[in-house]
Structures are given as structure tokens and as C-alpha cells.
Amino acid sequence: xxxxxxxxxxxxxxxxxxxxxxxxxxxxxxxxxxxxxxxxxxxxxxxxxxxxxxxxxxxxxxxxxxxxxxxxxxxxxxxxxxxxxxxxxxxxxxxxxxxxxxxxxxxxxxxxxxxxxxxxxxxxxxxxxxxxxxxxxxxxxxxxxxx
Amino acid sequence: xxxxxxxxxxxxxxxxxxxxxxxxxxxxxxxxxxxxxxxxxxxxxxxxxxxxxxxxxxxxxxxxxxxxxxxxxxxxxxxxxxxxxxxxxxxxxxxxxxxxxxxxxxxxxxxxxxxxxxxxxxxxxxxxxxxxxxxxxxxxxxxxxxxxxxxxxxxxxxxxxxxxxxxxxxxxxxxxxxxxxxxxxxxxxxxxxxxxxxxxxxxxxxxxxxxxxxxxxxxxxxxxxxxxxxxxxxxxxxxxxxxxxxxxxxxxxxxxxxxxxxxxxxxxxxxxxxx
Numbered sequence: 062x063x064x065x066x067x068x069x070x071x072x073x074x075x076x077x078x079x080x081x082x083x084x085x086x087x088x089x090x091x092x093x094x095x096x097x098x099x100x101x102x103x104x105x106x107x108x109x110x111x112x113x114x115x116x117x118x119x120x121x122x123x124x125x126x127x128x129x130x131x132x133x134x135x136x137x138x139x140x141x142x143x144x145x146x147x148x149x150x151x152x153x154x155x156x157x158x159x160x161x162x163x164x165x166x167x168x169x170x171x172x173x174x175x176x177x178x179x180x181x182x183x184x185x186x187x188x189x190x191x192x193x194x195x196x197x198x199x200x201x202x203x204x205x206x207x208x
Numbered sequence: 209x210x211x212x213x214x215x216x217x218x219x220x221x222x223x224x225x226x227x228x229x230x231x232x233x234x235x236x237x238x239x240x241x242x243x244x245x246x247x248x249x250x251x252x253x254x255x256x257x258x259x260x261x262x263x264x265x266x267x268x269x270x271x272x273x274x275x276x277x278x279x280x281x282x283x284x285x286x287x288x289x290x291x292x293x294x295x296x297x298x299x300x301x302x303x304x305x306x307x308x309x310x311x312x313x314x315x316x317x318x319x320x321x322x323x324x325x326x327x328x329x330x331x332x333x334x335x336x337x338x339x340x341x342x343x344x345x346x347x348x349x350x351x352x353x354x355x356x357x358x359x360x361x362x363x364x365x366x367x368x369x370x371x372x373x374x375x376x377x378x379x380x381x382x383x384x385x386x387x388x389x390x391x392x393x394x395x396x397x398x399x400x401x402x403x404x405x406x407x408x409x410x411x412x413x414x415x416x417x418x419x420x421x422x423x424x425x426x427x428x429x430x431x432x433x434x435x436x437x438x439x440x441x442x443x444x445x446x447x448x449x450x451x452x453x454x455x456x457x458x459x460x461x462x463x464x465x466x467x468x469x470x471x472x473x474x475x476x477x478x479x480x481x482x483x
Contacts (some may be wrong), residue, residue, distance in 0.1 A: 091279055092463035098265040098412070106262065106441055113212075113434040125431055130248040132426030139424065156430035157423075160258050165421045166265050167412040172238070174283060185343070189283050193413065196290040198295070201420035 063065050090177040094170050101166030105159045110153025119152060215245065217467045223263060224441025228450070229463045231323055233440050234260045234382040236463075239470040242483060247432065249312075249483055256425030257415050259440040260383045264411035267443055270448055271372035276349050278396055281360065281398065285370045285391075286410050290417040292476060295419035301425055306347040309478030312380050316471025319386040323464040330332035336399060339363045349402050352441025358399050367394035378418035383411040387413045 136142040137157050146154030175190040218240055219233075226233025234256045241252035284409040300308065316425055340346055340360035348357035360366075369391035385407065390401035422428055477483045 071470065085256075087279060091275075091277060093277060094279070095268050095271070098268045102262055102441070106438060108435060109434055113428070116431065116434070117209060117212060120431075121212070125211045126418055127245070127247040127251045129431065130250045134426075135426075135430060137430060138426050153430035156434045157428070158430060160419075160423070160430075160433060161438070163265075164423070166417050167261060167416040169414060171283075172285075173280060178283075181443070183344075184441060186280060187281060189263045193283065193286045193290050196287075196294060197413070197417055197420075199258050200290075200417045201293050 087181075090174065094173060096168060097173060098170055101162065101169065105166065108159030108162060109156050109158075110156075112152045112159060114152070115150075117151030117156060125141035164201070168194070170202070171197060181204075209461040211245075215241070215432070216439040218244075219259070219436045219439025220443040221407040223259075223440035224447045225459070225463050226440075226445075227263070227267070227444040229323070229460045230384040231319065231460075231463055231467070232260075232264065232383045232385045235316065235319055235385075236467060236470060237436065237440065238381060239316065239474050240444070241432075241436075242309070242472065243473055245464050248461045249308055251429050251432055253300065253308075254429065255420055255436040256324030257381035257422055258428060259437045260377075260381065260415045261412050262277055262437050262441045263446065264383065264408050264415070266445055267448055268409055268412070271405040274296075274350075274401075274405070274479045276401045277409050278345065278347050278402055279406075280343070280347075281345050281392075281402075281410070282406045282409045284345065285367065286413050288292050288370040288372030289377070289410055289414040291377075292371040293378035293414045293417040294421070295367075296378025296380075297373035297421035298378075299375070300418075301421070305483055306481045307477045308380070309474050309483040311313060311376075312316075313471045313474030313476075313478055315376065315380060315382070315384075315386070316467050318473060319473060320464045320468040322386050322389060323460060331477065333342045333407070334359045334361055337363065338448050340396075347402070349399065356399075358397075362395045366391045369395055374414050374417070377411070378421075379458070381415075381418075381422070383415070385411075394429075410445050 067208055079095060104143065136146045139154060143154055143157045147158050171190060171194050173192065178190055179185040219237065222236050222240065223233040226236070237259065238249065241247040241255070242249045258445045271293045305316065334364040336346060336359045340363050343362070346358065347358040348355040369387060373384045373387035373391060376382070376387055388403070392398045392407060393400060398406070
């Protein structure tokens, strides 16, 4: 059997970048972040499901129609409105609360990564994370949802 | 009740197929809701957006364990995607729904085209880019023959493209994986597995940036978002579990044909002002 003469391209290992921080720290941070995300999603899904059961048990017989866009009443569009309707035991309020928790999950992830970068003393990435966090908080609070 | 059950079932299938084929479930959800269930496209986008946050965050834990994602690349590009998403969401509240439908249709056609194209060649031994080095983006990931390092290329091009990806995500309520492929795989030459898992990490943050705008404008209806979010989440979680056992090539073909048909319909209906 002839020996294959085709030269196999050997990937030369690249020199590790000297600026690269210890991979161990990033790795640990990623694992914590992953678990944080999963718990946030499961929690919010549970709240949405709970609210959904209440909503369907009360309004399940009504015919749903989303053909015409009318927008939602303010009790489902703002954080205080949602909290108010949850306290009144409304199913749809609970669903919106679950969705708010869902939106908060990636925001919590970003906030936590900032702590991680600060622990690694990576100032540049602390600043980057702050910018992202500012945009997220502006979107959530500046769009009128907090009112 | 029936409506909720049917929407949940359809969302489940969309989430399952989306995760099995790697094309994302959100991309078929909005056209299905608008074309078949006659839901106003604004409600559909609002429901799709929250389900995008759920699937990307839900899958993140599984991806992270494999050690492919690069949080520095993700965090840096998130600056671009969140600004883009905010702009996209504000734009979405101002442009007519027929234009939204047409942009969506074009996006679907592009996704279908991209899913039939072979992956870009895996990068080998690219020289380190000074900017990427300064930003500490270069890294390594586990490969068959031990850890393989990679050097990220063309950071400014990738950054601008990611702004576009964020804007599309905010405008259409999708994860916009197709633009991500353009930015991270082709411009920045990030290895496929690293770019896929890193972008999954980013999608949730990007969607959260526009979700606040959508919620406050009344685009997120609890009665519709509930079955959509729960259905897509359950489908995609199941999809990631059976991903390695299933034969996905023929599935990918079927799914891309579905995307193509939905895209043409969205373009047609949008053009004649029927959406």
C-alpha cells in the first residue's frame, strides 16, 4: 500500500497572546453566567405558566383576536402597572411579570460580567460592559416602562 | 383556549426545528403568526422577541460547558448590537407594517440562501490583528487535536455589521443569526463553533435592549406571548437534547424551503399592503 505523499497541513500553534488573561477566570465566569441565565429563564417560564393557567381558566372560553393592533392597556406596559395587576391577582399581570423577569435575565448577566471583569482587573472591558448596561437600562427605563 | 393551544403547538415545532437546524425559531414564527393566524405583525414581533430572549438564554448554559464561547468578543460586539437594537425598535414603531413585512421577507430570502451555502473555510494561522490583540479577543477552543488558537480579523467591519444585526433584531423581533454569520464568520473570521456559541450569548442581550421599547409601546400581549414563549422554549430545549443524534441535513433542506416560501409570501403581502 503506497504511503500517502500528500503533505498534511500541520496547523502551527500560534503564540499565545501575552496580554491574554488567565483562561481559568474567564472559564469560571462563563459557567456562572450560563447557570444564571438558565435559572432566570426557568423562573420566568414558571411565572408565565402560572399566570397563563389563571388567565386561561378565566378567559379561556373567549375568542382571542389579534388581527387589529390596539396596543396594550397601560397596566400591562409599565412596571408599576404590572405589579399593581399582579397584586390584584390577574393572570395576564403575572404573565407580564414573568416576561419582565425574562428581560431582566440578560441584563443581570451583563451586570454580573462587569463584576467578573473588575475582579480580573480588566478596566477596558469594565468600561465596555458599562456602556452595554447603560444602553439596556436606558431602553428599559427611558422608554417609559418604569412610569 | 383552542387558539392558545394551537399557537403553543406551532411555536413548539418552530423552536424544535429552529434549534435542530441551527437557523433559529424566531425567523419562522413571525411569518407563521401573521400569515396563518392573521395576527397583526406588531403583536407577532413582540411575542417573537420575548421568545428569542428565552431560547438564547436557555441554551447558553449548555453551550458554555463546551468551552467554545468567547465572552470578550461577545461583550465588545454587544455594544454595537444593543445600540442597533434600540435604533431598530424605535424605527419599528414609526414605519408602516407593510414595509416591515417586506423587510422581513427579504431577510427570510437571505436566510434561506445562506442556509444552502457551505460554511466559510475554517481559518488557519491567520496573523494577529493589532486591534483585535489590543482588545484581547484572540483565544483558543478545544479541538480534536487539543486546544486550537485563533486570531480575530477585521474588527471595525465586524463591529459595523453587528450594528446592522442589532438593528434588524430590534426591527423584526428576531435573533438575526444570518447577519451574524456575515459579521463574525466571514468578516472577523471567527471559527464556526466559537461564533455560533458566542452569538447565542449575545442574542439575549440584544433582544433585551429592544424588548423594553416593545413592552412599553404595548406590542407584547400576554395572551399571545405566553403560548409563543413557552412553546418555543420547550421546543428548542428538546432540540438541543436530540441535536447530536438526529440527521439534520435533509431537515435543513426542508426548513430552508419553508423559509423561502414564507419569505416570498411576506414580500408579496407586504407589497400589496395586505399586512
